[in-house]
Amino acid sequence: QKEVEQNSGPLSVPEGAIASLNCTYSDRVSQSFFWYRQYSGKSPELIMSIYSNGDKEDGRFTAQLNKASQYVSLLIRDSQPSDSATYLCAVGDSNYQLIWGAGTKLIIKP
């Protein structure tokens, strides 16, 4: 059974600090990794995709991938109250589907 694990939270971070979200996955052959943000009552919205080991930066967001350790993380710098949401980690499988984590609820405290 392919699995993606995330801490459900809530993760509470002060405004302006760095939020760190983590995800582990079970399928060693996975090649594509995604972070989605989902506000309450809304649909998931892509934040970052990453395919190679290392870091990928986009504005205040940095995705980190370590295939040897089978984990992927998302860092949010200078956290804003508008970043408060549930963050879903998704991992691509060999059947062009995504295996989803249950999400981490992030709360940014002003």
Next chain:
Amino acid sequence: DAMVIQNPRYQVTQFGKPVTLSCSQTLNHNVMYWYQQKSSQAPKLLFHYYDKDFNNEADTPDNFQSRRPNTSFCFLDIRSPGLGDAAMYLCATSRVRPGQQETQYFGPGTRLLVL
């Protein structure tokens, strides 16, 4: 702007009364997905179409069916909704190339309420 559109955004139906949810896309993606998402849970894949090829997840109830009449449109039919089918239904699309899973783009979702 290229996008994924879902209609209606909110659907109220009665127990056992059939309902159809629609999805359309202007992205010209070859794969379309239907997910069910309940509160505080991960999206659960119900079906997907790779071009015209229909793929049903093993644990998708028979009560759920889908149609894709052309590249742009996909429908989710719930033949006899039960109270447990109340959820957000998400349509997503993706451009799949051999060996690589591309990003899935989601529509705004349809919130289904069963009375």
